[in-house]
Amino acid sequence: xxxxxxxxxxxxxxxxxxxxxxxxxxxxxxxxxxxxxxxxxxxxxxxxxxxxxxxxxxxxxxxxxxxxxxxxxxxxxxxxxxxxxxxxxxxxxxxxxxxxxxxxxxxxxxxxxxxxxxxxxxxxxxxxxxxxxxxxxxxxxxxxxxxxxxxxxxxxxxxxxxxxxxxxxxxxxxxxxxxxxxxxxxxxxxxxxxxxxxxxxxxxxxxxxxxxxxxxxxxxxxxxxxxxxxxxxxxxxxxx
Amino acid sequence: xxxxxxxxxxxxxxxxxxxxxxxxxxxxxxxxxxxxxxxxxxxxxxxxxxxxxxxxxxxxxxxxxxxxxxxxxxxxxxxxxxxxxxxxxxxxxxxxxxxxxxxxxxxxxxxxxxxxxxxxxxxxxxxxxxxxxxxxxxxxxxxxxxxxxxxxxxxxxxxxxxxxxxxxxxxxxxxxxxxxxxxxxxxxxxxxxxxxxxxxxxxxxxxxxxxxxxxxxxxxxxxxxxxxxxxxxxxxxxxx
Numbered sequence: 388x389x390x391x392x393x394x395x396x397x398x399x400x401x402x403x404x405x406x407x408x409x410x411x412x413x414x415x416x417x418x419x420x421x422x423x424x425x426x427x428x429x430x431x432x433x434x435x436x437x438x439x440x441x442x443x444x445x446x447x448x449x450x451x452x453x454x455x456x457x458x459x460x461x462x463x464x465x466x467x468x469x470x471x472x473x474x475x476x477x478x479x480x481x482x483x484x485x486x487x488x489x490x491x492x493x494x495x496x497x498x499x500x501x502x503x504x505x506x507x508x509x510x511x512x513x514x515x516x517x518x519x520x521x522x523x524x525x526x527x528x529x530x531x532x533x534x535x536x537x538x539x540x541x542x543x544x545x546x547x548x549x550x551x552x553x554x555x556x557x558x559x560x561x562x563x564x565x566x567x568x569x570x571x572x573x574x575x576x577x578x579x580x581x582x583x584x585x586x587x588x589x590x591x592x593x594x595x596x597x598x599x600x601x602x603x604x605x606x607x608x609x610x611x612x613x614x615x616x617x618x619x620x621x622x623x624x625x626x627x
Numbered sequence: 628x629x630x631x632x633x634x635x636x637x638x639x640x641x642x643x644x645x646x647x648x649x650x651x652x653x654x655x656x657x658x659x660x661x662x663x664x665x666x667x668x669x670x671x672x673x674x675x676x677x678x679x680x681x682x683x684x685x686x687x688x689x690x691x692x693x694x695x696x697x698x699x700x701x702x703x704x705x706x707x708x709x710x711x712x713x714x715x716x717x718x719x720x721x722x723x724x725x726x727x728x729x730x731x732x733x734x735x736x737x738x739x740x741x742x743x744x745x746x747x748x749x750x751x752x753x754x755x756x757x758x759x760x761x762x763x764x765x766x767x768x769x770x771x772x773x774x775x776x777x778x779x780x781x782x783x784x785x786x787x788x789x790x791x792x793x794x795x796x797x798x799x800x801x802x803x804x805x806x807x808x809x810x811x812x813x814x815x816x817x818x819x820x821x822x823x824x825x826x827x828x829x830x831x832x833x834x835x836x837x838x839x840x841x842x843x844x845x846x847x848x849x850x851x852x853x854x855x856x857x858x859x860x861x862x863x864x865x866x867x
Contacts, residue, residue: 389802401858433858453862466865562629566846570859581846584857594849606806606821609834617824618641618673619810622693625706 390425391599396563396573398433399491399511399522402467402478407572407585408512409474414591422599428504430492430559431571434485442486442523449485477517486523489556494532496552497545503536510535577602630665631839636803636813638673639731639751639762642707642718647812647825648752649714654831662839668744670732670799671811674725682726682763689725717757726763729796734772736792737785743776750775817842 395411397404415424450460461481468480491511498507514522514531522528525546533539545551563573566581574582574591577598582591616625635651637644655664690700701721708720731751738747754762754771762768765786773779785791803813806821814822814831817838822831856865 389798398858401863403856403858403863407856433860449862463863463865467863558629570857572857575846578842579847580849582849590849602818606815607819609820609822609830616643616647617810617812618638618643620673622689623641623643623703623707625703 390423391577391595391602392425392427393577393595394427394429394575396429396431396559396568396575397571398431398488399515400433400485400488401571402471402516403585404572405476405478405512405516406467406471406474407574408508409471409476410585410588411572411574411591413474413588414595417588417592418595418599422595424595426505428495428499428508429563430495430556431563431568431573432488432492432556432560433571434487435489435560437487439487439489442484442521445483445485446481471516477513479517479519482519483515484521484523486521490528490546491522492556492559493545493552494528494537494542496555497541498532498535498537501537501541506535507532507537630663631817631835631842632665632667633817633835634667634669634815636669636671636799636808636815637811638671638728639755640673640725640728641811642711642756643825644812645716645718645752645756646707646711646714647814648748649711649716650825650828651812651814651831653714653828654835657828657832658835658839662835664835666745668735668739668748669803670735670796671803671808671813672728672732672796672800673811674727675729675800677727679727679729682724682761685723685725686721711756717753719757719759722759723755724761724763726761730768730786731762732796732799733785733792734768734777734782736795737781738772738775738777741777741781746775747772747777 393411395408397408415422415426418424446460446464447457449455449463450457453460464480468478471478495504495507495511498504510531511522514520514527520527522531528546529539529542532542563571566573566575568581568583570583572583572585576582576594579601580594580598582594617623633651635648637648655662655666658664686700686704687697689695689703690697693700704720708718711718735744735747735751738744750771751762754760754767760767762771768786769779769782772782803811806813806815808821808823810823812823812825816822816834819841820834820838822834857863
């Protein structure tokens, strides 16, 4: 009633998610005091079937996967880096690795349960896109998650148990598929409006305001069969 | 997306809330596997200005307050007891006390935070309506809340600090007022339908099914200004 719920499907390995989240966050900040937003991270893997052991520098991987030159793949990274910088984000255009993100999503579900979703999410993005160290290593995941506030032992336990939060990740992905989302970031505002891609801040602001405005109308009142027996300031009347 | 949210404003001192909650719960049980419901307890005090020290047997209190005979007030309690029994609920028609419920609501907010809302809520109802011991005593509140799973020390700390969850209770009450609720129980289904009073199970079931059916339609898709930059199985295209 009081908050506008926004579900954001995304992947830590997705540069448009990193950029789009920053644009969205700016829209929320700009509406501070006017629109009250409650964000929920939802899992989406770009490459769910990738062998977790297969971690590789993103530029040659992209070049090979999509049949473009290494130079073109590197140019794309530079372009993404420029766009990230426009949002005030650091971006290691020559440095990042690419890999399977299933474990990161499982740890993110732990973070959501512990009330630490926002800081861990942001820390994973920064570790993947802005740091030169690869996030695709067990000890690095623990280190980054712990620095963002999670308990080191709890993170290790999740990483060691392949069943931990598996169903939570799969359920998010099934829901994205049911909603017709084929790419990320994918934003759902108030369970009502679907927005695909790293849209401009202004567009996010416009939709948030629109959805907030629509949240206000009065409830539809259901008339009960016998008028509804209730207690109020005048007691608890009993109908004959 | 996956659950139907139901907010229930009620008071532990409200017999129609006790009965109405049981009727509602039966509707939810009857729809098990079909409709997935997430209930949230919301605070509403029947008598917020009552002196917390003023605890008294309900029958003479009601008789005096509403200018009816003690016999009539007692007859009302028997009638409520019969209706409660029809729902499978115990009801001490001759026994219960009446008092200020602010502390019970504050402890219920603690229970919600600890994931123990449902058992504590039910335990408070049972303690007030079915047990001969009065719930309006500090030690009894601690005992009942602890038996329902809360930490004894945490409950005591809430009771000892008049600020603990005060704002949470007041915010619930302000929201009820904004929604036009003047009595309880008051049910809000999916932030959309308002239902007042202890309605029959069949009516609750009907509204839950209706709201659930309406939850399914596809999202409204917002077309972005530049088509939306996103990553998917085919990579992260960059628009020129």
